[in-house]
Amino acid sequence: MTENTIKKSEEFEVYVSPTKPKNESNDSVQSPNYNWYNLTFKRIIDLGGAFGFMIFFGWWMFPIVAILIKLDSKGPVFFKQTRGGINGTTFNCYKFRSMVIEGKENLKQATRNDPRVTRVGKYLRTTSIDELPQVLNVIYGNMSIVGPRPLIVSQNEEYSKKIKGYENRHLVKPGITGLAQIKGYRGETVISHSIYFRYKLDMYYIKNWHPLFDIKIMLSTIKSLFQGDSNAY
Template sequence: MSLFKQGRYSGYLRPISYLIDLSIINGLAILYFFVDIEPKTFIVFVSVSWIVLSISSRFYEVYRYTREVTIFALSLRQMVLFTLIIFAFVGFYHNLSIYPITVFKYVLISFLLIISFKFALYYLLQKYRMSLGGNYRKTVIFGANKKTLALENFFTQNPEYGYIHKKTFDFKDRKKTDLEKCFQYIKDEAIDEIYCSISELSNSQINDIADFADNNLKILKFLPDNKEIYSKKLKYEYYDYIPILTLRDIPLEEPLNTVIKRVFDIVFSSLVIIFLLSWLTPLIAILIKLESKGPVFFKQSRNGFNYKEFDCYKFRSMTPNKDAHLYQATRGDQRVTKIGRFIRKTSIDELPQFFNVLFGDMSVVGPRPHMVSHTDMYAKKIDKFMVRHFVKPGITGLAQISGFRGEVETDKDIIGRVKYDIFYIENWSLLLDLKIITKTFVNAIKGEDKAY
């Protein structure tokens, strides 16, 4: 077994690439080519322009299966567009007297360094996968035909891309094929990605595989043909020259979106901790202690990102009891104290979770985490419940502002919660987060019927 991490590293590599590239273009400009410019103005203008340009041109969307020619094409397009941006800056500040030849030299040298770094990182990561076995993904294929054989050959003959192909399931004799045995193999071997040939599978089998992938946090992709795939969002990718379809596109899997959300979480949680919790915590602590014996904070294990358990913190709102980790508070629950009713009604009891956000276990906005016992129960009975664990859990979420907070009284409550959570995961944006936070604040002031 490899000593190195299985999975993706792009969440770390792309932000680092942004920082290095920005350091190159700003450092060369200020220290060598444009020494007479005002540094702050240039850095702000060029850095913002570079980030916006990179997002629109997909300059940093380089994956393990991306070909060198694609990387070169992305770099060439970025260089041309960046040249226009620099000329726009020089034209606006025409009094700088910067000659065109100087701009061309600056852009050329900058991109030689950037491309050199980009390809060095690309080849080093391939060497790392081949020699040390890190950054790999285990795969299986459902269906055997020419297309799946080509994909299998791609996996086995290109170890530098970091795929370890474990098995191809032949569905020629559909009566003898037992999907449950296939699913058990995937669990036993800790498979990461499932690839399906649509032409080899029936519609019911596709639905069963999609449900299994969602409920077990597996990436599901398809080799397309002329059959329909019932999905709202499909994403095309190419492995060498083999087209692959991804059933679910999750915006927060994009490294830049992950960085934006994490920066927002750190800034927002820090402001709440400094300006609210710093003085509110002692007051709440005194009120809790005056009414009942026990700790000020309540700690509970919950499932978070990728189903990992973490300790979720709250202000204690109940008298200490052995059932606190098993049963949710219900309407008129005798375990809830007087101060507990107030802090639960106003959601003040949730505020310590901003420390969970700062530590990286949670996000300000996301699917609400459940108790471990409840997660296990709902995962078995509620379809697609596990999809919620593709992102970090949140202090508040779209389901909570849509009437699905608090006690789960019927299966309809949890099904509605999962529906809104999946919509949030597939349609995340920073504006959506801000809307949810605003609505949560308004609801806290007004009070909610299920906040008990």
């Protein structure tokens, strides 16, 4: 989906302002559906989905992926990085390692055709299998299955300076998947308009959230896993 398509999309007939006046409460930014029983239901879905995945898939998939990673390149199986969480908190986000270890250079954002991505890593990133260890973050409670993509703290600080109201995307837990991801906004975040449209999609999600919205995004995510994603690299 291109930016021009998004501009014309009926989804954005409901305008989400990029700024929040000083006298405007978080309640007007967030969906009115953010109440204790809906959030309890969301947590139940998160835990059910995470434990269900580990019971049916994770117990055999994780060891296979771990072996392939170790055979392909030197280094740990998992990649751990501090990311921004809900309400300005931070947490350790887990992924399968998909790149070679190069010290501080390895902390740089991956780009298309990045030479640091390993052979196994390329497949893991294209299929989003590298993201699966984040089910552990969901179980711990610092992530949800659906929500805005968690970014490193320095990126959040940078984008908050460029986009007014950017911090509002941290009013909810970050997610393994989300509206921006299923709309094709993944991969490198260096183009200003790409960052802005990701932010707009995140805010649309927060403004219009409902448990059924999460389920719809989950189903779209499953579909994209089988189709592949050219923006996952």
